[in-house]
Amino acid sequence: MKLVTREQWGARPVQRGLTALPSARGVKVHYVGSRVEPSPTKGCGAHCRAMVRGIQAHHIDGNGWSDIAYNLLVCEHGTVFEGRGKGVLSAANGAGLNSSHYAVCALLGDKGLVEPTDAMLNGLVDAIGYLRNHGAGNEIKGHRDGYSTSCPGDRLYAWVRAGARRPDAPEEKPIKVVVRDGIALWPGRVLEVRDPMMRGEDVEAWQERLARRGWRIDVDGWYGPRSRTVCRSWQRAVGLPVTGVVDRTTWESAWSWRPPVASEPEEPAAP
Structure with a gap:
């Protein structure tokens, strides 16, 4: 991920203290919404930096906010710009909705530059992954989910709804889980943290089984860092290699393992 820091794009100081948000359910994707002119250069440069500065100025001077609303922003070249940054409450999702998701904005408009480039989509995946490494959960939503708005535009929202995958990512074949006598048979796919994040019926079946066994895990069908943490705890508990x-x-251990039964105390020997 190519990250441009606040200092590098020339951010103004934060006007008032921001609120920490160590974790959230996931990330909401936004777009600028107004007219966005395409960059005159092939590489990320002054045009993209000026756009981010303009958004910050509008949010501070026009809206009276403490800072630019988004945690991260992504330009058409795939460069990720640091907004409020990681672990901070955004001001982009709507009243009462900012504590549930971080916010990432694509520098995309409703006129001019309206079609996300492959580089931009890859940059959005990078930004989402970065936030997941710093407290974001597995959910990826559009701004319009839960708030009355056209954001992030029909094109970008269709991408979000399709799974927010990298443009060159191979299509995953659906995984079918077969259940016999109440036991889900091994579906043949190893579950691990990958980019893009693994998801499917097999992930959900394994998560649901661990939840039924009393483990605190989100049953959402996405195998991310939180599922990996629970997996390690499970492996440690049942005596398997902690991977x-x-x-x-x-x-198979999730269905077959049983806790050891305490042995009955021996009867004293007859005198």
């Missing part, structure tokens, strides 16, 4: 990877042995 954070759901291989066949780890999968």
Whole structure:
């Protein structure tokens, strides 16, 4: 990920203290919405930096906010710009909605530059991954989810709804989980943290089984860092190698493992 820091793009100081947000359910994707002119250069440069500065100025001077509303922004070249940054409450999702998701804005408009480039989509995936490494959960939503707005535009929203995948990512074949006598058979796919994040019926079945066994885990069908943490805890508890990877042995143990039964105290020997 190519990250441009606040200092590098010439950010103004934060006007008032920002609120920490150590974790959230996920990330909401936004766009600028007004007219956005395409960059006159092939590489990221002055044009993109000026656009980010203009957004910050509008949010501070026009809206009276403490800073630019978004945690991160992504230009058409795929460069990620630091807005409020990681672990901070955004001001972009709507009243009462900012504490549930971080906010990433694509520098895309409703006129001019309206079609996200492949580089921009890759940059958005990079930005989402960065926030996931700093407290974001697995959800990826559009701004319009839960708030009455056209943001992030139909084109970008369709990409979000399709799974927010990299443009060159191979299509994953659907995984079918077969259940026999109440036991989900090994579906043949190793579950691990990847980019793009693994998802599917097999992930959801494994998560649901761990939840039924009393483990605190989100049953959402996405195998991300939180699922890996639970997997490691499970492996440690049942005496398996602690890898954070759901291989066949780890999968089958979720249905077959039983806690050891305490032995009855022996009767004293007869005198």
